[in-house]
Amino acid sequence: MNRRPGGEVDGARVTSVAADLSTEEGAARVVDQLPRRTRRRPRAAPCASTAATWTPSCPEGHGSSVASWPAVIMVEDGPVTWIAPEIERVGGSKTGDERALLQGMLDWYRATLLQKCAGLTGEQLATATVPPSNLTLLGMVRHMTKVERTWFRRRFSGEAVETAYSTPEWKDADFEDLDPANAAGDHARLIEEWKLADAAVARASLDDTFVHDDGEEISLRLIYVHLIAEYARHSGHADLVRERLDGVTGA
Template sequence: MTSWTAPPPPPFGGSLVADERTLLEGFLDWQRAVLAGKCTGLTGEELAQRSTPPSTLSLLGLLRHVTDVEREWFHRRFRGEPVPYLYRRDDAKDAAFDEADPVAAEQDYDRLIAEWRSSRAAVASAALDDAFEDPQRGPMSLRAVYLHLIQEYARHNGHADLLRQRIDGETG
């Protein structure tokens, strides 16, 4: 059993009367902070608690999953960089969930925060209209990547609400 508990999310903020880029970055940061906030104050053991069998869904699994999602969309797809996934493997696509280990919760949390910084840096000089060829969707802009990540986090934040409530009754 570890004594580490998830800290509050990093500060975020931004204007709601800003240019499109600032709004997209701000809404993504807000969704990121919501997920981290659902973990605040929980131990590794609590973060690793699974929803209901046979699901392996857990808050820790969600943190690990979105770390790979950030890496995939900003680095692998948009930038075309051959960076490896941190959790997902060809032989275990759900390893982020299936192999979530409470002992590694602090490291996994720190990796996510580092990935947020890395994602921001990867696209800092790119324009929203800059595009890449997605093998499944065709041409795709950075704008679409931001929107995709916002919806990805929003969907998983709904899962996180239910998981957190199951752990200690916290809602909101």
């Protein structure tokens, strides 16, 4: 699928709107903006129920508190196609204290990964483009959801939450068990995990520690450094995957 300026996808006219699809009102707003002959209830993001009551019904650990679902692209006379939205990257402090600098750098790299996904469909996000590697943009989004949850919430804060995506039997399921139809949900899940991770450590000091399974004591400061390095590494991977997908380059 080729997305071009002027509201076209492979030559078909499209309507692009952003709305909270977890509510009946949000869905109605989407429908109202569609061309009359394409008006029908849109297919919501994967974890929004399509029942008549429009009650959100999300899988365990996904959460239903995402403020607004990503953009929805309505293709005239065709199926509903989700396209990853643009992400605003806000530069952090350049003169703040250590905590502010670490948080700002982490937030920048978080947004950078999703910015590399902007404008792509679920099918594109799930496409490996740099053989023999099986890395995909969707796999990296899912992996970083797992990493955020593992380090901030499960290990440091000791929250009783399951590992995201992976299982003991399939440790790399975050990279490998991909479904393009669930891309919008995976995208939203990472953003939600950012909020939960930040909340989990908001009252902690950088000097606070936890004991890893191997018996090593690790500080919150090191976790921030590790997450920044992890995002930076995968942002480089994302550069290559994205360029091979559609030629898009840039920081």
